[in-house]
Amino acid sequence: MMGKLELVLEQIKREKRTPLEIAEKLGTTVEEVEGIIEILKSLGYVEEIRRGSSTCETCPLKKICGGKCFVSRNSGGVRILKFRVKD
Amino acid sequence: MAMKVVALAGNPNVGKTTIFNALTGMRQHVGNWPGVTVEKKEGVFEHRGQRFLVVDLPGTYSLTAHSIDELVARNFLLNGNPDVVVNVVDATSLLRNLYLTMEIFEMGLKNVVIALNKIDLAERKGIKIDVERMARVLGVPVVPLSAKEGKGLEVLKDRIWEVANGLIRENPIVPRYDPEVEREIEHISRVLEGTKLAAKYPLRWLAIKLLQRDAEVMKLVERYLGREGLEEVMTHINEVEERYGKAMDLVIAGQKYEFIDRLTHEFMSYGRPSGDAFTDQLDRLLIHPVYGFIAMALVFYGVFKFVFAFGLPLQEWLSDAFTLLGNWLAPHIANDVLRGLIVDGIIGGVGMVLSFFPLVFLLFLALSFLEDLGYMARVAVLMEGILRKFGLPGKAIIPLILGLGCNVPAVMSARTLDNEKDRLVTMFVNPFIPCSARLSVISFMAALFFGGKSALIAASIYVLAFAVALASAWLVSRFVPGETTPFVIELPEYLIPSGRSLLLHSWERSKEFVQKAGTVILLGAVIIWYLSNYPVPVGTGGSYAERIGHFFEPYMRLMGLDWRAAVSLLFGIIAKENVISTLGVIYGSPEAIRNAMAPLQGYVLTAVTTLYIPCIATIGAIKSEANWKWAAFTTAYMVAVASVVGILIWHLGVAMGLG
Numbered sequence A: 001m002m003g004k005l006e007l008v009l010e011q012i013k014r015e016k017r018t019p020l021e022i023a024e025k026l027g028t029t030v031e032e033v034e035g036i037i038e039i040l041k042s043l044g045y046v047e048e049i050r051r052g053s054s055t056c057e058t059c060p061l062k063k064i065c066g067g068k069c070f071v072s073r074n075s076g077g078v079r080i081l082k083f084r085v086k087d
Numbered sequence B: 001m002a003m004k005v006v007a008l009a010g011n012p013n014v015g016k017t018t019i020f021n022a023l024t025g026m027r028q029h030v031g032n033w034p035g036v037t038v039e040k041k042e043g044v045f046e047h048r049g050q051r052f053l054v055v056d057l058p059g060t061y062s063l064t065a066h067s068i069d070e071l072v073a074r075n076f077l078l079n080g081n082p083d084v085v086v087n088v089v090d091a092t093s094l095l096r097n098l099y100l101t102m103e104i105f106e107m108g109l110k111n112v113v114i115a116l117n118k119i120d121l122a123e124r125k126g127i128k129i130d131v132e133r134m135a136r137v138l139g140v141p142v143v144p145l146s147a148k149e150g151k152g153l154e155v156l157k158d159r160i161w162e163v164a165n166g167l168i169r170e171n172p173i174v175p176r177y178d179p180e181v182e183r184e185i186e187h188i189s190r191v192l193e194g195t196k197l198a199a200k201y202p203l204r205w206l207a208i209k210l211l212q213r214d215a216e217v218m219k220l221v222e223r224y225l226g227r228e229g230l231e232e233v234m235t236h237i238n239e240v241e242e243r244y245g246k247a248m249d250l251v252i253a254g255q256k257y258e259f260i261d262r263l264t265h266e267f268m269s270y271g272r273p274s275g276d277a278f279t280d281q282l283d284r285l286l287i288h289p290v291y292g293f294i295a296m297a298l299v300f301y302g303v304f305k306f307v308f309a310f311g312l313p314l315q316e317w318l319s320d321a322f323t324l325l326g327n328w329l330a331p332h333i334a335n336d337v338l339r340g341l342i343v344d345g346i347i348g349g350v351g352m353v354l355s356f357f358p359l360v361f362l363l364f365l366a367l368s369f370l371e372d373l374g375y376m377a378r379v380a381v382l383m384e385g386i387l388r389k390f391g392l393p394g395k396a397i398i399p400l401i402l403g404l405g406c407n408v409p410a411v412m413s414a415r416t417l418d419n420e421k422d423r424l425v426t427m428f429v430n431p432f433i434p435c436s437a438r439l440s441v442i443s444f445m446a447a448l449f450f451g452g453k454s455a456l457i458a459a460s461i462y463v464l465a466f467a468v469a470l471a472s473a474w475l476v477s478r479f480v481p482g483e484t485t486p487f488v489i490e491l492p493e494y495l496i497p498s499g500r501s502l503l504l505h506s507w508e509r510s511k512e513f514v515q516k517a518g519t520v521i522l523l524g525a526v527i528i529w530y531l532s533n534y535p536v537p538v539g540t541g542g543s544y545a546e547r548i549g550h551f552f553e554p555y556m557r558l559m560g561l562d563w564r565a566a567v568s569l570l571f572g573i574i575a576k577e578n579v580i581s582t583l584g585v586i587y588g589s590p591e592a593i594r595n596a597m598a599p600l601q602g603y604v605l606t607a608v609t610t611l612y613i614p615c616i617a618t619i620g621a622i623k624s625e626a627n628w629k630w631a632a633f634t635t636a637y638m639v640a641v642a643s644v645v646g647i648l649i650w651h652l653g654v655a656m657g658l659g
């Protein structure tokens, strides 16, 4: 039998895109799914894509745009977690 | 008396800092953990005549060795010999918080106090926790707290004092796994038993970490037991994993979580969060494949309406101001050449571009608003489904949204995608997304030729651009090998944006537009002015501009355009705004443009400008992120697509009697 951790992982693999969709599928709360994702993240199964300043630092338009372009904000409030299959 | 050491451990954002400050007041010292750049905070407090040194550990969700934070926290708990460990847990999300607690218990620590924080918030959410029962089940003292309101801190200090002075006997519960896993834990424990390693660390913890292939513990075992000792254990673990058919770390983590889930039912009842139901329903609507799209179309149409309704009057006002400035300045400049350069070249060209600042600013304002509100994340989810169908990785939605501002950082951000295929395809379609420079061209043409319908016309160009981008993604992803990886998008909570930060961010973003006008566009306008006045003025057929333009004219005729459009597009390669300034210099005024071109021609030119080529900076970005070939291919492809689209629109329009 699969536990909740694995079930969440399974849903991510099945292209369920948001904690809300996953929570509905598994009959639990969004908070719990987000918590599980954090645990999976610390296990290394899910990686958060951080879009820090490095994109801006190396941008050829840095001088003109002063590094304050769209990138410097957290990508439209979109936080994306990517899934990595462990070897 | 020696100071007792208290370690504060917990998940991120549970209120550790609040508790730390409340305990230690001003007596703090901030430094770094040795050898790493993780912040180490220490402070002192006194209770019942005993001095305590509080060490704030980095916030983590578990104690694996995957991140430096986790390693720092874990090493301190293992080797730092704290007298008391205060494990701060968030009462509103106990399941994830107790995961860390169980990892701490598994380390064999028997001096833990649980600080059950945010109890006020939990009550508001309807979560009921029987604290006494929780303490009994977990086998350690539990202190309910509301650190923010300063409640419960004295009791926490009492418990810390009692544990530090050995007045409390703890019996922390440790997770139990299924019989097979337990058998393996026992087996590995036996192998390690009696070694020096076992004298230093708890056996059960070592065994579990080995089963999870913890890199640090593997190093420890190798150090104490030698290569062979480690290999012997690992061979055994390989067999176990083969039997299970999956990695043991996931099995153990999964079972630990189930254990916690069962445990919490003994002392906690979940409330239905009252406020969340509405936002969940809203989310369901906004990311729905049908209603979500209707909502999105309405929202973005509203954005254009807003931008045009407030922006166009301002734009006209600015444009008039520049004309007045030119008229006023002209008689004051004696030199013919200088007058032409300043009035026709600089004010006519750059001024025309600058007058679009209000529109650009308002677009950014509207986008920032949607972003801060949390709506853009919903759009991302909605679009993701479509992107995927067209062969784009869903994650490409970020570069695509960024592209609305500027394609250069958008192309660079494709770097965050997992694989080569995703990166290439995303970079390839990104230049089709109309950036803020093209917004000024689009709104200029829409306002000039379509008056009251300008919002609709502008929206249609955006739809066209996105459609072309998707179709191109679909096409090119057929030929680029590779596969994409799954992921999750988190939906942030809805927030009412603050006016101040909105204005600030919109200004920061649109500032670039002004700076560009003062540099690239200015230079372009001067060159165009020169080319259209030498060796003879434009209109005679002999100016450089006309000569260059005439070379391309036969091609432009296919889409109903002439040499003027050719020259504009040519200069638009440097920066898209140059299309406007070039038209301004060549024609002399917006009215002259309107009199010379039919609306259909205006529409074709707008569509072509939007699609025809990445600007120089974007080509450079693609080159540096991929290679020359990919940049050249992208450019050639865009020219081809823009030509086809231009020719199609022109001929369809003519056939419909619009020419």
Ligand SMILES: Nc1nc2c(ncn2[C@@H]2O[C@H](COP(=O)(O)OP(=O)(O)OP(=O)(O)O)[C@@H](O)[C@H]2O)c(=O)[nH]1
Pocket: B010, B011, B012, B013, B014, B015, B016, B017, B018, B019, B058, B059, B117, B118, B119, B120, B121, B145, B146, B147, B148, B149
């Ligand atoms: N409602 C409520 N909020 C609290 C309480 N304690 C802390 N908070 C809030 O929780 C948030 C996080 O608090 P911090 O003290 O910064 O948490 P932290 O654990 O140090 O966070 P990191 O620095 O991310 O590890 C802040 O917004 C606090 O105001 C509490 O008892 N009740």
